[in-house]
Amino acid sequence: MSEARKDDTILDVKNLQTVFFTNSGLFRAVDDVSFTVRRGETLAIVGESGCGKSVTALSVMRLVPDPPGRVVGGSVTLEGTDLLSLDEAEMRDIRGNRISMIFQEPMTSLNPVMRIGDQITEVLRLHQEMTAKEAWAKAVEMLRLVRIPEPDRRAHEYPHQLSGGMRQRAMIAMALACRPALLIADEPTTALDVTIQAQILALIVDLQKKLGTGLILITHDLGVVAQTAQRVIVMYAGKKVEEATVEDLFENPKHPYTRGLMASMPAVISFGAKTDARLNEIPGMVPSLTNLPPGCAFAPRCRLAVDRCRAEYPPLQEVDGDHFAACWRATELVGVP
Amino acid sequence: MFAYIVRRLALMLVTLIGISIIIFVLLRVVPGNIVDILFDAAGFVDPTDKANLEKELGLNLPIYQQYLNWIGGLLHGDLGYSYVSEKPALQEILPRIPITARLAALALLFSASIGIPLGVLSAVHQGSRLDYTLRVVSLSGLSLPSFWLGLLILMASVSLFGHMPIYNPNPATWTEAFAIYAVPAMAVGFRSAALTMRITRSSMLEILRQDYIRTARAKGASEASVNYRHALKNAILPVITVIGIEAAFLIGGLIVTETVFNIPGVARFLVEALRWRDYPIVQNLVMLIAVVVVVANFTVDMLYAAIDPRIRYGD
Numbered sequence: 029m030s031e032a033r034k035d036d037t038i039l040d041v042k043n044l045q046t047v048f049f050t051n052s053g054l055f056r057a058v059d060d061v062s063f064t065v066r067r068g069e070t071l072a073i074v075g076e077s078g079c080g081k082s083v084t085a086l087s088v089m090r091l092v093p094d095p096p097g098r099v100v101g102g103s104v105t106l107e108g109t110d111l112l113s114l115d116e117a118e119m120r121d122i123r124g125n126r127i128s129m130i131f132q133e134p135m136t137s138l139n140p141v142m143r144i145g146d147q148i149t150e151v152l153r154l155h156q157e158m159t160a161k162e163a164w165a166k167a168v169e170m171l172r173l174v175r176i177p178e179p180d181r182r183a184h185e186y187p188h189q190l191s192g193g194m195r196q197r198a199m200i201a202m203a204l205a206c207r208p209a210l211l212i213a214d215e216p217t218t219a220l221d222v223t224i225q226a227q228i229l230a231l232i233v234d235l236q237k238k239l240g241t242g243l244i245l246i247t248h249d250l251g252v253v254a255q256t257a258q259r260v261i262v263m264y265a266g267k268k269v270e271e272a273t274v275e276d277l278f279e280n281p282k283h284p285y286t287r288g289l290m291a292s293m294p295a296v297i298s299f300g301a302k303t304d305a306r307l308n309e310i311p312g313m314v315p316s317l318t319n320l321p322p323g324c325a326f327a328p329r330c331r332l333a334v335d336r337c338r339a340e341y342p343p344l345q346e347v348d349g350d351h352f353a354a355c356w357r358a359t360e361l362v363g364v365p
Numbered sequence: 366m367f368a369y370i371v372r373r374l375a376l377m378l379v380t381l382i383g384i385s386i387i388i389f390v391l392l393r394v395v396p397g398n399i400v401d402i403l404f405d406a407a408g409f410v411d412p413t414d415k416a417n418l419e420k421e422l423g424l425n426l427p428i429y430q431q432y433l434n435w436i437g438g439l440l441h442g443d444l445g446y447s448y449v450s451e452k453p454a455l456q457e458i459l460p461r462i463p464i465t466a467r468l469a470a471l472a473l474l475f476s477a478s479i480g481i482p483l484g485v486l487s488a489v490h491q492g493s494r495l496d497y498t499l500r501v502v503s504l505s506g507l508s509l510p511s512f513w514l515g516l517l518i519l520m521a522s523v524s525l526f527g528h529m530p531i532y533n534p535n536p537a538t539w540t541e542a543f544a545i546y547a548v549p550a551m552a553v554g555f556r557s558a559a560l561t562m563r564i565t566r567s568s569m570l571e572i573l574r575q576d577y578i579r580t581a582r583a584k585g586a587s588e589a590s591v592n593y594r595h596a597l598k599n600a601i602l603p604v605i606t607v608i609g610i611e612a613a614f615l616i617g618g619l620i621v622t623e624t625v626f627n628i629p630g631v632a633r634f635l636v637e638a639l640r641w642r643d644y645p646i647v648q649n650l651v652m653l654i655a656v657v658v659v660v661a662n663f664t665v666d667m668l669y670a671a672i673d674p675r676i677r678y679g680d
Contacts, residue, residue: 123582128584140599186675188675202584
């Protein structure tokens with residue numbers, strides 16, 4: 029890691045561990061995950077449902093529902109402040125102010141009985157010294173910034189009067205109102221129409237560039253990753269299994285799981301062309317987090333697995349410059365289809 | 366919205382006409398009228414005297430004629446004369462209304478101001494010792510009949526203070542006024558408070574799981590703001606429904622409570638009038654209660670639209 033990059037770091041997560049205590053036992057939703065986000069950078073976190081992406085984000089926000097969940101280890105440092113050591117009141121000053129979050133479901137993430145303008149005003153008044161009037165003007169300005177037509181009128185409306193795309197824009201306006209250093213977008217486009225998805229994504233990236241915000245983009249859509257991110261981490265069963273720049277990852281995936289994800293992406297076929305190629309899938313199921321195999325969690329589904337994979341967990345190691353993977357066979361895999 | 370309100374008001378009128386017929390018929394289906402009661406007590410009497418008295422009170426007319434006379438009078442503000450006191454029914458009823466209204470308002474205020482915050486507290490601390498305690502107390506509220514609770518309170522006040530609150534139309538001090546009104550109001554409102562608490566709790570538990578509550582936390586809102594500003598406003602609709610229904614049920618509770626605490630309100634008066642088959646008093650009082658219930662329902666529906674922007678009537 030070069031010096032220049034270190035200076036630019038806004039978020040530094042080290043060995044984060046979040047566990048859930050449930051009736052069926054303890055499970056490690058996030059197990060020893062580390063990553064950094066630089067100013068203005070987009071880091072994508074990719075993985076299947078239940079791999080720990082969202083819990084990682086909630087752990088950074090310290091919003092993991094407790095009980096049953098708890099962050100039990102590691103550190104989360106935002107602009108030099110260790111978030112895990114703050115008390116709840118200090119943490120509230122950070123949330124919505126220095127770190128904001130956009131959620132997957134714009135239909136249910138806005139309060140149905142509050143006007144859009146009031147919901148944006150609230151975050152401004154919580155964190156900035158503003159009169160109600162100033163905050164309202166700023167809220168309207170934010171709605172204009174996220175390209176909602178007629179922001180003056182829309183600010184007076186309730187969530188049910190807005191379309192899904194419009195609500196997500198309002199969420200973005202709310203998240204960026206205090207100019208946070210870091211924005212976490214948890215599957216921000218999953219619940220939207222395909223045509224709207226691209227617009228919302230373009231809007232997030234555009235505003236991120238304009239405001240210099242660091243962005244953690246959580247998604248299971250590798251297409252989204254290719255369009256927006258600079259760096260990617262791939263998670264599987266609560267662990268980080270690969271980290272690389274986006275070009276490197278797409279050109280030269282090292283972990284068999286990443287390869288599987290890429291192979292299962294549908295290729296765009298030109299109109300009229302006939303193909304009988306079946307979409308690839310990764311065989312088997314994501315293992316239950318309460319009952320993980322002793323070795324690599326992916327081994328039971330991996331067609332390259334050897335005895336060692338099933339016995340010992342592979343550590344995350346640098347396989348190429350700035351490209352990390354947790355696989356015993358990562359270095360052998362060059363050129364293997 | 367306007368068209369809806371007009372339609373609702375028309376419907377309320379139809380409901381009230383229906384209720385008036387039911388009240389009227391039911392009262393006369395019950396065997397024995399005031400003349401029977403008076404003359405039975407006197408032993409053997411000349412049947413012509415009895416017939417004369419019935420004629421004087423209009424009880425010999427066909428039922429539909431009696432009904433039309435009553436409604437015709439109502440429309441002119443003439444409620445008839447009490448059979449017992451021979452005073453105009455309006456004069457008998459009117460001065461008693463504020464007493465019962467005060468009791469009922471206090472009881473509702475008590476149930477909302479106790480039930481809602483405790484319900485929120487119970488939901489926020491779900492599964493804690495506090496939650497269990499509150500739930501047990503609320504269960505007792507639902508199971509204790511208000512007359513028994515009233516008796517317990519009276520007995521407790523006698524054994525603790527050596528006397529019990531006695532109704533006085535012009536209380537001299539605030540403490541006396543409090544003892545006269547607040548104590549019976551609490552006795553009758555305990556049940557509503559318990560019900561309100563339970564509904565608030567379950568409604569809050571449902572709302573606290575919603576995505577927008579997580580959003581509010583992610584904005585940096587405090588727990589109090591999350592619970593009251595974001596959650597309670599969404600959770601309050603079913604609570605309002607329950608309070609509206611309780612407002613109607615309250616009359617039933619007040620009948621016994623006014624009797625236990627010896628308060629000369631409308632509810633106790635109704636029972637006395639019923640005993641004497643004092644038709645003008647009973648039918649007008651029950652009609653008054655019906656109007657209160659219908660208006661309470663209407664108010665609840667209007668409050669819905671005021672609180673939840675998604676509810677719009679008549680579009």
